[in-house]
Amino acid sequence: MSTLPTAAPRHPAEADAAEHVSVDLAEQSVRELNAALHDPAATATRWTVTHPRGLHSIAVGVDREVRVDVEGHVGYYFGGMNKHATLTVSGSAGQGLAENIMSGRVHVHGDASQSAAATGRGGLVVIDGNASARCGISMKGVDIVVGGSVGHMSAFMAQAGRMVVCGDAGESLGDSIYEARLYVKGSVASLGTDCVEKQMRDEHRRELAGLLQAAGRTESPEEFRRYGSARRLYHFTADNSKAY
Amino acid sequence: MPQQNQTAAQVRADAVPGPGDHGLRESATFDRATIHAIQRAAETGVYDIRGWGAKRRVPHFDDLLFLGASVSRYPLEGYREKCATDVVLGDRHAKTPLHLDIPITIAGMSFGALSANAKEALGTGASAVGTSTTTGDGGMTDEERDHSDTLVYQLLPSRYGMNPDDLRRADAIEVVVGQGAKPGGGGMLLGQKITQRVAEMRTLPQGIDQRSASRHPDWTGPDDLEIKIGELREITDWEKPVFVKVGATRPYYDTSLAVKAGADVVVLDGMQGGTAATQEVFIEHVGIPILAAVPEAVRALKDMGMHRRVQLVVSGGIRNGADVAKAMALGADAVSIGTAALIALGDNSPRYRDEYAALGSAPGYYDDFQDGRDPAGISTQDPELSARLDPVEGGRRVENLLRVMTMEAQTIARACGKSDLRHLEPEDMVALTLEASAMAKVPLAGTDWIPGTR
Numbered sequence: 001m002s003t004l005p006t007a008a009p010r011h012p013a014e015a016d017a018a019e020h021v022s023v024d025l026a027e028q029s030v031r032e033l034n035a036a037l038h039d040p041a042a043t044a045t046r047w048t049v050t051h052p053r054g055l056h057s058i059a060v061g062v063d064r065e066v067r068v069d070v071e072g073h074v075g076y077y078f079g080g081m082n083k084h085a086t087l088t089v090s091g092s093a094g095q096g097l098a099e100n101i102m103s104g105r106v107h108v109h110g111d112a113s114q115s116a117a118a119t120g121r122g123g124l125v126v127i128d129g130n131a132s133a134r135c136g137i138s139m140k141g142v143d144i145v146v147g148g149s150v151g152h153m154s155a156f157m158a159q160a161g162r163m164v165v166c167g168d169a170g171e172s173l174g175d176s177i178y179e180a181r182l183y184v185k186g187s188v189a190s191l192g193t194d195c196v197e198k199q200m201r202d203e204h205r206r207e208l209a210g211l212l213q214a215a216g217r218t219e220s221p222e223e224f225r226r227y228g229s230a231r232r233l234y235h236f237t238a239d240n241s242k243a244y
Numbered sequence: 245m246p247q248q249n250q251t252a253a254q255v256r257a258d259a260v261p262g263p264g265d266h267g268l269r270e271s272a273t274f275d276r277a278t279i280h281a282i283q284r285a286a287e288t289g290v291y292d293i294r295g296w297g298a299k300r301r302v303p304h305f306d307d308l309l310f311l312g313a314s315v316s317r318y319p320l321e322g323y324r325e326k327c328a329t330d331v332v333l334g335d336r337h338a339k340t341p342l343h344l345d346i347p348i349t350i351a352g353m354s355f356g357a358l359s360a361n362a363k364e365a366l367g368t369g370a371s372a373v374g375t376s377t378t379t380g381d382g383g384m385t386d387e388e389r390d391h392s393d394t395l396v397y398q399l400l401p402s403r404y405g406m407n408p409d410d411l412r413r414a415d416a417i418e419v420v421v422g423q424g425a426k427p428g429g430g431g432m433l434l435g436q437k438i439t440q441r442v443a444e445m446r447t448l449p450q451g452i453d454q455r456s457a458s459r460h461p462d463w464t465g466p467d468d469l470e471i472k473i474g475e476l477r478e479i480t481d482w483e484k485p486v487f488v489k490v491g492a493t494r495p496y497y498d499t500s501l502a503v504k505a506g507a508d509v510v511v512l513d514g515m516q517g518g519t520a521a522t523q524e525v526f527i528e529h530v531g532i533p534i535l536a537a538v539p540e541a542v543r544a545l546k547d548m549g550m551h552r553r554v555q556l557v558v559s560g561g562i563r564n565g566a567d568v569a570k571a572m573a574l575g576a577d578a579v580s581i582g583t584a585a586l587i588a589l590g591d592n593s594p595r596y597r598d599e600y601a602a603l604g605s606a607p608g609y610y611d612d613f614q615d616g617r618d619p620a621g622i623s624t625q626d627p628e629l630s631a632r633l634d635p636v637e638g639g640r641r642v643e644n645l646l647r648v649m650t651m652e653a654q655t656i657a658r659a660c661g662k663s664d665l666r667h668l669e670p671e672d673m674v675a676l677t678l679e680a681s682a683m684a685k686v687p688l689a690g691t692d693w694i695p696g697t698r
Binding site: 095099233 | 411
């Protein structure tokens with residue numbers, strides 16, 4: 001283990017040591033961590049981050065196949081716009097977890113604040129605990145698996161991707177939803193405008209089983225119900241005025 | 245004599261014998277456009293959606309005049325003495341601020357709202373004179389990146405097409421909180437323009453009527469915005485300037501809060517600013533004129549000691565070099581044009597008179613940008629219509645307009661004895677109307693009086 005590398009290792013012996021980098025955010029800044037993660041010359045594939053202390057924008061804009069394990073709680077926008085990387089958080093995450101994630105995987109073992117995986121376009125976001133309001137807002141292709149419950153207005157304007165909720169969903173689930181698919185095991189406080197329950201067919205059970213497995217969950221697809229768009233608001237007409 | 249607030253149609257109607265000549269009186273309250281709007285609403289049951297910006301008359305830069313040189317102030321020689329036009333945007337925090345040769349940029353307009361040829365023409369025209377263009381609510385296309393030397397990438401509530409690769413290949417990032425045509429409203433694009441390519445860029449089903457978010461999905465309020473800007477800087481390693489664009493509503497507070505949140509540049513868009521598709525009621529009744537907004541934004545910057553350190557870019561009704569000079573004399577560092585650039589490309593040209601007529605419109609009136617049937621090939625995704633706009637010729641016309649506007653602004657600045665456009669100051673101007681005097685905070689012409697000051 002070594003501290004932050006600023007350039008490619010000079011000797012092969014150092015290369016081995018650099019494969020696993022440890023960064024203590026009590027000693028080094030988020031700026032230094034992100035700069036090192038973005039550095040095209042960096043070779044480490046495994047990073048451990050300690051003392052995150054709820055700091056914002058940790059490990060944002062990573063664009064390579066690395067694993068970053070954070071020991072503690074993170075603030076806003078952890079893993080924002082992630083590509084390729086696998087990121088984990090042992091604690092909880094603040095607002096906008098993995099916002100606009102493109103690919104890779106972000107796994108939070110605790111809870112996540114509001115707007116988790118907002119506008120995500122690909123990859124997988126796993127939250128073992130609960131997610132707050134607007135989980136998956138404007139999602140555009142990301143897969144989200146929440147072990148607990150999600151707050152109100154989750155999957156608001158969800159355009160594409162899949163969201164799995166192993167607990168309950170708050171009010172107005174999937175309001176103004178487009179083509180995203182939602183799976184909820186528990187209760188749904190209320191469905192948002194144009195969101196309806198849909199039939200679970202074999203293809204959906206297969207898809208859900210794959211998502212649960214990818215997230216390390218043990219629930220059975222049989223326990224879930226599916227929700228999606230009624231597609232009644234896809235065109236502006238006078239008859240829709242009461243829907244809003 | 246046509247009155248100042250008459251429309252071109254009314255002027256024309258006056259020229260030929262009509263009901264008015266027989267002593268009939270038209271209502272000022274229920275004028276022809278109002279009557280038509282009521283009839284249309286009654287027939288269709290939906291509100292009117294259109295393009296363009298506010299069409300009503302509002303106090304504007306036309307209501308200001310420059311004083312020029314006199315006994316006490318001497319002018320610069322028009323063709324010999326230098327009058328600088330270059331401007332640096334975003335040197336507060338960014339490692340690579342924008343260096344523009346002229347202080348007139350192209351405002352954000354999306355591929356989707358505009359054709360690919362129109363975007364290309366705007367890019368080549370702006371690049372030829374050393375200024376920037378801006379993406380819009382639909383992501384960045386390879387074509388616009390290739391044709392724009394300096395490209396500002398917008399981060400909008402919808403986040404259509406948003407991705408970190410485009411953030412990294414942008415020259416600046418603009419967090420869009422609102423636009424002058426519809427402060428508080430989200431994007432809108434009707435099904436006719438959601439072609440397969442536009443749909444894919446926005447992750448939407450083809451042909452639907454797009455309803456976009458008006459609030460950002462992952463931040464609310466100025467404290468969150470500060471953290472959001474921090475994230476964008478971290479993703480791009482603090483290289484790019486971060487702009488914050490607001491529609492003109494409460495410019496003093498919006499400017500203060502944007503600066504507090506860490507903006508390098510504040511973009512302020514007045515109610516005359518254009519749109520590709522918005523409810524008519526929104527365009528005409530929400531937001532304030534740019535003339536009223538600029539002095540308040542400048543006051544906020546001065547109160548924070550940030551005037552010129554955080555640059556102010558203003559837009560919404562900028563049409564010529566006089567508007568550029570007046571906006572800058574009020575304290576702006578640069579301006580943006582949108583509608584004027586589209587007109588340069590051929591929008592509302594008399595050459596399409598017959599085709600506008602077939603669409604129920606006329607040159608000078610066409611505003612159905614939402615419809616996708618633009619005969620000029622600008623606000624359309626139809627391949628045949630788009631092909632009518634030659635991007636090379638269009639780029640040359642945009643280049644010409646930008647050059648003319650710059651030279652006009654220099655003409656005025658030299659007359660006021662200024663060797664840099666940014667040396668223009670409110671003291672160089674007077675107002676023609678009480679309203680403009682109160683808003684711009686320059687004296688009513690021929691007096692030393694500014695309403696509200698004593």
